[in-house]
Amino acid sequence: MKSKSNNETRDAILQTLASIPEGRVCTYGTIARLAGSPGQARYVGYILKTLPHPTSIPWHRVINSKGKSAFPPGSDKYSMQMTRLKQEGIVVVDSASGETIEMSTCFWPDS
DNA sequence: GATATGACATGTT
DNA sequence: CAACATGCCATAT
Numbered sequence: 169m170k171s172k173s174n175n176e177t178r179d180a181i182l183q184t185l186a187s188i189p190e191g192r193v194c195t196y197g198t199i200a201r202l203a204g205s206p207g208q209a210r211y212v213g214y215i216l217k218t219l220p221h222p223t224s225i226p227w228h229r230v231i232n233s234k235g236k237s238a239f240p241p242g243s244d245k246y247s248m249q250m251t252r253l254k255q256e257g258i259v260v261v262d263s264a265s266g267e268t269i270e271m272s273t274c275f276w277p278d279s
Numbered sequence: 280g281a282t283a284t285g286a287c288a289t290g291t292t
Numbered sequence: 293c294a295a296c297a298t299g300c301c302a303t304a305t
Binding site: 195196197200207208209210211212213214215216217227230231232233234237238239245 | 285286287288289
């Protein structure tokens with residue numbers, strides 16, 4: 169029987185997200201690639217968006233390739249994410265267009 | 280099944 | 293560095 173949807177892929181992505189250690193950040197594309205599905209960066213974002221609110225997924229550790237939050241600055245989630253990242257020890261640089269995450273020191277998997 | 284949208288990535292201008 | 297354009301794929305209508 170055929171699956172209604174690729175729950176395996178979704179689960180793989182969720183597993184990858186849950187595998188991000190504290191004090192580290194990762195980009196959507198990297199997560200998708202680690203999950204075994206390169207190019208599905210959008211899928212990762214879609215999952216997080218549709219995730220239940222009381223989720224154990226550290227979505228705040230997920231950022232885009234620009235090194236910034238995926239939400240518009242000033243939004244609740246944006247502030248919450250930045251607060252959490254700083255609390256985890258992640259370096260965030262204040263920039264004119266918003267706070268930029270120093271992934272050079274917090275990127276995962278670093279090695 | 281086609282069209283539109285999306286918590287993206289990458290390249291070019 | 294910023295804006296624009298293109299690719300990639302799943303979900304919603």
